[in-house]
Amino acid sequence: MNAPELRAEDVTVRFAGLTALDEVSFTVAPGSAHALIGPNGAGKSTCFNVLSGLYRPATGSVRLGETELTRLAPHRIAALGVARTFQNIVTTEGTVADNLMLGRHVLTRAGFTASALHLPRARREQREHLARVREIAELTGLAAHFDTPVALLSYGDRKRVELARALCLEPRVLLLDEPVAGMNAAERARTAGVIRDVRAELGLSVVLVEHDMGLVMRLADEVTVLDFGRAIAHGSPDDVRRDPEVLRAYLGTATTQEGAA
Numbered sequence: 001m002n003a004p005e006l007r008a009e010d011v012t013v014r015f016a017g018l019t020a021l022d023e024v025s026f027t028v029a030p031g032s033a034h035a036l037i038g039p040n041g042a043g044k045s046t047c048f049n050v051l052s053g054l055y056r057p058a059t060g061s062v063r064l065g066e067t068e069l070t071r072l073a074p075h076r077i078a079a080l081g082v083a084r085t086f087q088n089i090v091t092t093e094g095t096v097a098d099n100l101m102l103g104r105h106v107l108t109r110a111g112f113t114a115s116a117l118h119l120p121r122a123r124r125e126q127r128e129h130l131a132r133v134r135e136i137a138e139l140t141g142l143a144a145h146f147d148t149p150v151a152l153l154s155y156g157d158r159k160r161v162e163l164a165r166a167l168c169l170e171p172r173v174l175l176l177d178e179p180v181a182g183m184n185a186a187e188r189a190r191t192a193g194v195i196r197d198v199r200a201e202l203g204l205s206v207v208l209v210e211h212d213m214g215l216v217m218r219l220a221d222e223v224t225v226l227d228f229g230r231a232i233a234h235g236s237p238d239d240v241r242r243d244p245e246v247l248r249a250y251l252g253t254a255t256t257q258e259g260a261a
């Protein structure tokens, strides 16, 4: 297993007077799928933005194995093996292959000049990247569309291009921000299968923010529940589903109906 542990410890983020994350801690075990769930405004996106370096927490830390990520720039964190997708699709230009090659950028060793001059080393490197990118397209169900402009793809396929592009970074931890948002049932099932396959095949950890509870319950080994910026529960999907505080956060009332349904 090549994915080190990802650990957030006592992370606090404030926006003006609002505490978006309040001493949040959780650990993503090597090779596991870990879901962050919670009602709207609970702090899930803020948490992703801290993990990927877009936000610097007021206090607390994020570590990947022994490496401190807390104050690093997003591209440094990506280069250390933490890749992410975004909630909204940004890809509209180029073919699938072009987009996946963009994902290799951080891994490109031949310098700009060598590439521009088409020196042999740069050409060889380019060929190797292209071969790997084809494998990733295969793994994510995009091989048939490899040379297709992304603008012509279905919504579900375009969203999977984002996932594939993040994989092109050869991450050890993959952060997926609402990977099935806006998809129909068939696309959701397909994407869930892809996430399961890439995890098994590549041995990476997955951190998932998702509102689709069916998907969370099927994919996650462990769930952290956020509410008003606080982590109110951790555990297996079954444990958190039964947790009274989680039910209260989602339903707005204390429940005494455990086992009654």
Ligand SMILES: Nc1ncnc2c1ncn2[C@@H]1O[C@H](COP(=O)(O)OP(=O)(O)OP(=O)(O)O)[C@@H](O)[C@H]1O
Pocket (backbone or CB within 6 Å): 015, 018, 019, 020, 038, 039, 040, 041, 042, 043, 044, 045, 046, 047
């Ligand atoms: N850049 C920002 N400036 C000010 N407040 C922000 C900013 N980003 C988030 N917030 C606030 O922080 C809180 C947490 O927001 P966040 O987007 O992290 O929640 P979320 O759980 O991802 O919600 P959703 O499920 O609706 O995407 C909210 O009250 C939100 O309004």
